[in-house]
Amino acid sequence: MRVVRSFEDDEGPKLYICSTPIGNLNDVTPRLMDTLKSVDVVAAEDTRQTRKLLSRYDIHVGELASYHEHNAVSRRDWLLDLWRQGKRVALVSDAGTPIVSDPGDDAVQLAVENGVPVIPIPGPSAVLTALVGSGLPVLPFTFVGFLPRDTKEARHALAQFGRLPWTFVFYEAPHRLRKTMDLVASMWPDRQMVLAKELTKRHETFLFGTAAELAAFLLEDPPRGEYVVVVGPDKSFDGTVNGLDLFPDERTVMSLEEAVLEVQRLKTEGISHKEAVKRISEEQGIRRKDLYDATL
Structure with a gap:
């Protein structure tokens, strides 16, 4: 087990996961701008896109380097060397939050493995x-x-x-x-x-x-x-996926024989066969098809 406190050492190495605008460049936070101004290196999915943001807010960084899915592995030693020097790295994608369908998970894993604090800077998410x-x-x-x-x-x-x-x-x-x-x-x-x-x-x-x-x-x-x-959700969901009941502890499960009797009772009250099966299967966690077949 390892405990890493993000702000215990203000001068030590850091990896900031920076969320950037997904379209509207006004969607920045003061914290994002302060972070980009303070880091030693910005690792960007596309340096051309990131330059637009930095230019818009007149942010000058010591180093702007590419970091994307095709060079992530080769960048491992580069990142480790930066952190050994105590440098702070900001990871940004073209838009939105890095790692969420964007590059960055390799950098985060590397930081975690080496005890480097990973600090998310929240922001836009498509x-x-x-x-x-x-x-x-x-x-x-x-x-x-x-x-x-x-x-x-x-x-x-x-x-x-x-x-x-x-x-x-x-x-x-x-x-x-x-x-x-x-x-x-x-x-x-x-x-x-x-x-x-x-x-x-x-x-x-x-x-x-x-x-x-x-x-x-x-x-x-x-x-x-x-x-x-x-x-939208599947309104006909019967509580199971590939035969596995997703909510077994949330139900009082009847036996199939008891469920058949309940379906028959509901039918005597004027409820259709299909609707009766649907109700009992949802309430009791019994596969709808099994109950339907048993009550035909």
């Missing part, structure tokens, strides 16, 4: 911005990042996350969005969804509708810009 503006249930939610590029793998990922009774969110590039939305619409045409684009910018847009409606809209209006896709 996933949270889209989620809170979506009107869909916020808690809990699952963030998926980017879906796999392979269609079969993407379908498998969607099938897993799409069965959950809460909202899930993923990112998608404009040139892939139509294909992805066609896939989602083929699986759940009536699922409520939101597409969010140009977040925090002048042309910020939220598109609300079912998967089928949004897929049809994109045929007439070609997607432009980066998108955040927010998918």
Whole structure:
């Protein structure tokens, strides 16, 4: 076990994880600007993008270096050498919070392994911005990042996350969005969804509708810009994924025979077979298909 106190040694080496604007350059905090002014090195996913931010706020750094997914491994010795010298490093991505579908996890792991304090500087996040503006249930939610590029793998990922009774969110590039939305619409045409684009910018847009409606809209209006896709919960969720009950301790589980009797009782009260099965399976944690088959 190791305890690292972020501010115990103000002069020692540090790794700052800096959240930067996701579009609107006004979305900076005084703490972010103070941090960028104080560090010895800024490790940036794209130095050209970071220069725009630094220039906007007249911030001059000792060293601006590239740090991205293709050179992260080769940068390990460089980072260790900086920290041995007691230097402070700020990690920034092109937009938003590093590591969240952006480079940086290797640097954080390296810092943790070597006892270097990792200090998050909170700020903008595209996933949270889209989620809170979506009107869909916020808690809990699952963030998926980017879906796999392979269609079969993407379908498998969607099938897993799409069965959950809460909202899930993923990112998608404009040139892939139509294909992805066609896939989602083929699986759940009536699922409520939101597409969010140009977040925090002048042309910020939220598109609300079912998967089928949004897929049809994109045929007439070609997607432009980066998108955040927010998918509403599966309202037919039976409490299990791949046969595993996700909430076994939250239910008083009946035997299948008792559940069959409860379904029959509800039917005598005028409730349809399908609705009776749905109620009892949700209340008692019994697989809906098993209960349905047993009560036919």
